Amino acid sequence: MATILVIDDEPGIRTTVRDILEDEGHRVLLAEDAILGLELMTTDRPDLAILDVWLPRMGGLDALAEMKRRRPELEVVVVTGHGTIDMAVRALKLGAFDFIEKPLSMDRLLTSARNALEIGELRRENRNLKQAAAKLAGVEPLIGSSPAMAEIRSLIDQAAGSDARILITGENGTGKELVARHIHRSSRRADRPFVEVNCAAIPDTLLESELFGHERGAFTDAISRRAGRFETADGGTLFLDEVADLSLAAQAKVLRVLQEMRFERLGSEKTISVDVRVVAATNKNIRAEIAAGRFREDLYFRLAVVPIHVPALRERRGDVLDLCRFFLEKAAAAGAPVREISAEGLELLCARDWQGNVRELANFMERLAVMSDERLVSGATVARVLGEGGIRRQEPELRARYGKLNLAEARELFERDYLVQKLRECAYNIPKAAEAAGISPSGLHAKVKKYGIEQER
Ligand SMILES: Nc1ncnc2c1ncn2[C@@H]1O[C@H](COP(=O)(O)OP(=O)(O)OP(=O)(O)O)[C@@H](O)[C@H]1O
Numbered sequence: 001m002a003t004i005l006v007i008d009d010e011p012g013i014r015t016t017v018r019d020i021l022e023d024e025g026h027r028v029l030l031a032e033d034a035i036l037g038l039e040l041m042t043t044d045r046p047d048l049a050i051l052d053v054w055l056p057r058m059g060g061l062d063a064l065a066e067m068k069r070r071r072p073e074l075e076v077v078v079v080t081g082h083g084t085i086d087m088a089v090r091a092l093k094l095g096a097f098d099f100i101e102k103p104l105s106m107d108r109l110l111t112s113a114r115n116a117l118e119i120g121e122l123r124r125e126n127r128n129l130k131q132a133a134a135k136l137a138g139v140e141p142l143i144g145s146s147p148a149m150a151e152i153r154s155l156i157d158q159a160a161g162s163d164a165r166i167l168i169t170g171e172n173g174t175g176k177e178l179v180a181r182h183i184h185r186s187s188r189r190a191d192r193p194f195v196e197v198n199c200a201a202i203p204d205t206l207l208e209s210e211l212f213g214h215e216r217g218a219f220t221d222a223i224s225r226r227a228g229r230f231e232t233a234d235g236g237t238l239f240l241d242e243v244a245d246l247s248l249a250a251q252a253k254v255l256r257v258l259q260e261m262r263f264e265r266l267g268s269e270k271t272i273s274v275d276v277r278v279v280a281a282t283n284k285n286i287r288a289e290i291a292a293g294r295f296r297e298d299l300y301f302r303l304a305v306v307p308i309h310v311p312a313l314r315e316r317r318g319d320v321l322d323l324c325r326f327f328l329e330k331a332a333a334a335g336a337p338v339r340e341i342s343a344e345g346l347e348l349l350c351a352r353d354w355q356g357n358v359r360e361l362a363n364f365m366e367r368l369a370v371m372s373d374e375r376l377v378s379g380a381t382v383a384r385v386l387g388e389g390g391i392r393r394q395e396p397e398l399r400a401r402y403g404k405l406n407l408a409e410a411r412e413l414f415e416r417d418y419l420v421q422k423l424r425e426c427a428y429n430i431p432k433a434a435e436a437a438g439i440s441p442s443g444l445h446a447k448v449k450k451y452g453i454e455q456e457r
């Protein structure tokens, strides 16, 4: 049994179509125009829509585009007037599954509906299989259809056929590690190890032994012989995470190995050579690190044969929608109720700057899943949960600002901040700002003097 949405402004057609589809055992939702149809599509998640192109209020083709934007996986069969072939072509281009000409043949409609449902089922299966396969390989799918993500995917594909070293840059939480794992998984080394080294977490004194291994007794704590990460990664990929945090001394050692792909364990004379593909990542601005003398330029060129930059989420807001859908599906797969986010909610999410990037968005969606029981999450709920997260995130900032003050001092500092804000909003127009703050202009004037607030330019 499937849920099928029928959008048609002719009551006669609606009931006939409903009857034959219900005879087939399906659940049928009816809408007399596209606006109602779009609403039902979001709330009731039909598997298939049958859409008339001639509709009042919003035309069928616009509705089709909107449907595909909101739920790309929804199959849509479009009903066109007789002989309007270019309409049909446009519908197919917009992603319609099929088109049927009026006058409607019920046989034709049933066949098309059956095919569409079957294809939809196959697509779903295929997607589940793909996700399961990715999970088996321990790699989450890389979500996002922005041009930036498409570019990254194509770089990953190109890199799959070579052993070129790759340096991945991008802010915290943008998905650098995930990109690194995809590079490994799509390469010929996929069934060999992916070994990760967090360069920021290893103290300098241990770095050499960590990377190159040691013989027993090589130093005080070396109670047994140990292989380093370069060795463990033989045949596979070594991921040097936070590479810009390596000390200059450590950089020199890594550089030497990258040049020769040979090294010795600590306490051993024997040279070991390995076949390792190196992928590195950093959230620092590596050019600035080089300019400041904190990162060796020669090492940079060794690492960044192919540079991949993962832009911040706010620079590819289109991905927010895809990611929200993905995280909701993930929550649903883990047992949470199936949810959708209302258009207003999505708008809020897309407008947000996401300083913590994809990681912050993922955490937010997790919170949302436990803090709301709406099937269609309203804009108000999104705003509420965003607000709560926001306060938590600002805590360190607030502590830094007010931490050492007593209440009276903190209150004054807050009053000053608040008035500066209001003044800025009103372009330093005192009567306007006073009105916005709900005090008298002379009162505001006195406070401006007291706090020594000056107009910024
Ligand atoms: N495009 C994406 N599709 C799906 N999940 C993503 C995507 N990008 C990031 N994530 C998820 O967001 C989280 C953070 O990603 P990841 O750890 O790769 O970021 P990072 O850039 O290495 O962060 P950091 O700089 O803090 O180390 C992970 O759970 C990851 O699976």
Ligand SMILES: [Mg+2]
Residues within 6 Å of the ligand: 176, 177, 241
């Ligand atoms: Mg990381």
